[in-house]
Amino acid sequence: MGVSIEVQNLNAWYGANHTLQDINLNIPANHATALIGPSGCGKSTFVRCLNRMHETNPIARVTGSVKIGGRDIYEDAKPVEIRRRVGMVFQRPNPFPTMSIYDNVAAGLKLNGFRKRHELDEVVEKSLKNSALWDEVKDDLKKKSGASLSGGQQQRLCIARALAVDPEVLLMDEPASALDPVSTSKIEDLIFQLKSQYTIVIVTHNMQQAARVAEKTGFFLNGRMVEFDSTHKIFTNPSDKRTEDYITGRFG
Amino acid sequence: MPEIRISQPVPQPEPAPASEPAAAALAPEPSTIRRFLLARGNSAFSDYLFKVLMVLCALSIFVIVLLIGYELVVQSRLTWVQSGIKFFYTAFVDPDTHLPQYWDPVNGHFSALPFIYGTLVSSFLSLLLAVPLAVGVAVFLTEMCPGLLRAPLSFLTELLAAIPSIIYGLWALFVLVPLLRQYVNPLLVKTLGWSGFFDDSNPTGLGYFASGIILAIMILPIISSLTREVMTAVPHSQREAVLALGATRWEMIRTGVLRNARIGIVGAIILGLGRALGETMAVTMVIGNTPEIHRSLLANGSSMAAVIANEFAEATSDLHRSALVEIALALFIVTIIVNAFAQLLVWAVTRGTPSQAR
Structure with a gap:
């Protein structure tokens, strides 16, 4: 089951570039939350701060607090254990090309030393079913490489890989931006189904996508969070002029 | 104007x-x-002239290789006619002592076996020593080296490749060999002597082991710089994918980097092997130059390149000279195949992995 995320006074830098400024928000558990905003507004940096991927860049820096399930991930946890609880799906599908489909899904568990064959089979099947890929790949699980799938299938494979470690939070950084409309709608259906079991944070450029899948939406601009509210309110009656300008297409 | x-x-x-x-x-x-x-x-003529010149330059490589090959075949005919393929695997057995005589120019007995053995043993020994070290250096340089240290460290490794082999040979002779003789070899005999690979019959410190070590140092920069190259070619998204699953640094390197770069790393290793097989000067100086076959790595031996360098100038009989050329021919063919294969593997990886292209 998912857990809630509380972010307080989060600031992030890339070198001298202050990419996130004083972000405060509460992301509810077991819901999908969308983050929208123009390119470079800091929304990707924000999700990367939620699993401490931001700091894998040597020039990156973070201050503030992020509590996932009540536990401060910067104060009392190491990055590795956070990333075992918080799964992530990237903008471009990045399956492991040298591994079979099966090994791709099992990678997270195998990495952590999980070796029970029978249970591994079950987890792989369940994850692939959850990511709506099972029917397409069940016949060549161990025959085909992860890279042999189509772009949309690869992205669902990456979702299955993230789900296999049973995360409490699933971060998705523009998961459909590199995909065609059909694959995109499959991913969206998937998010819709998964959000009852996981806390999902999805970054997107596509405002219709935010409107379709998320209960809550946050609007980012120039490293600040301008508005965070229910998706319905953001898209029908935003309180901030800048949000209105953005969603009506006047800029961005 | x-x-x-x-x-x-x-x-x-x-x-x-x-x-x-x-x-x-x-x-x-x-x-x-x-x-x-x-x-x-x-400007059509100058363009044409330029093209012709470049084609000639490129062709000259083929011509050189073909001429070398041709010359080696012609010069080694005598041995080939006399012993055929047996030259590479048999030995003349002395009827009195029943001991094998591999290489006896005085009585006209020639067999390439001890040299092939020496080349293989010293080369594989060097791979055994150099590969873990080189991959370690490459991993450190690409994945965890602080920016300040990266340039000097990679410069130093590359510098190792630029040192002439005679310098390595001298260093090995005056520093490495005494060190082995006094400290390392006695220790090896004491601890691993039971295996038969280390016995104390050779008090000089020369031999397969010394040449293996010096070869390892010589091929280290090739393997590590190529390994670094293929590791850098692994897309960053692969590293992030593994990290996001909660991998430690080593798990990330193993699953996200080494696994994706493995074909290229094998190529780098084989390229190192190619250099080790053909290396002459340093090996000649420390391998001991005795045409014998020993199980012990601490024994004296000889290698294909070493025997050619040592004896060619003094080879008086036609048969002796022709035998040396045949060894050269064998070495030539093997190194060309090994190098071509290695380049192919490295190329296969660095030209861009499919996952990156999409």
Whole structure:
């Protein structure tokens, strides 16, 4: 089951570039939350701060607090254990090309030393079913490489890989931006189904996508969070002029 | 500005003369620059000349390789006619002592076996020592080295490749061999002597082991710099994918980097092997130069390159010389195949992985 995320006074830098400024928000558990905003507004940096991927860049820096399930991930946890609880799906599908489909899904568990064959089979099947890929790949699980799938299938494979470690939070950084409309709608259906079991944070450029899948939406601009509210309110009656300008297409 | 002609313009029908009156009719006068460029013509001849020259340069490589091969085949005919393929695996057995005589120029017995053995043993020994070290260096440099240290460290590793092999040989002879003789070899005999690979019959410190070590140092920069290259070619998204699953640094390197780069790393290793097989000077100085076959790595031996370097100048009989050339031919073929194979593997990885292209 998912857990809630509380972010307080989060600031992030890339070198001298202050990419996130004083972000405060509460992301509810077991819901999908969308983050929208123009390119470079800091929304990707924000999700990367939620699993401490931001700091894998040597020039990156973070201050503030992020509590996932009540536990401060910067104060009392190491990055590795956070990333075992918080799964992530990237903008471009990045399956492991040298591994079979099966090994791709099992990678997270195998990495952590999980070796029970029978249970591994079950987890792989369940994850692939959850990511709506099972029917397409069940016949060549161990025959085909992860890279042999189509772009949309690869992205669902990456979702299955993230789900296999049973995360409490699933971060998705523009998961459909590199995909065609059909694959995109499959991913969206998937998010819709998964959000009852996981806390999902999805970054997107596509405002219709935010409107379709998320209960809550946050609007980012120039490293600040301008508005965070229910998706319905953001898209029908935003309180901030800048949000209105953005969603009506006047800029961005 | 005076006319600068890099090449003679080929006689050409229309542009310069024909266009001038036409242009004059429309515009008052073509500019100096325009006239200068028009006067150069279409430069077809210089282009053609350049192409021919470059093709000749490229062809010269093939010609050189073919000539070397041809010469080696012709010069080694005598041995080939006399012993055929047996030259590579049999030995003359002395009827009195029943001991094998592999290489006896005085009595005209020649077999390449001890040299092939010495080359293989010292080369594989060097791989055994160099590969873990080289991959370790590459991993450190690409994945965890602080920026400040990266440039000097990679410069130093590359520098190792630039040192002439005679310098390595001298260093091995005056530093490494005494060190082995006094400290390392006795220790190896004491601890691992039971395996038969280390016995104390050779008190000099020379031998397969010493050449293996010096070869390891010599091939280290090749393997590590190529490994670094193929590791850098692994897309960053692969590293992030593993990290996001909660991997430690080593797990990330193993699953996200080494696994994706493995074919290229194998290529780098084989390229190192290619260099080790053919290395002459340093090996000649420390391998001991005795045409014998021993199980012990601490024994004296010889290698293919070493015997050619040592004996070619003194080879008086035709058969002796022809035997040496045949060894050279074998070495030539093996190193060409090994190198070609290695380059192919490295190329396969660095030209861009499919996952990156999408």
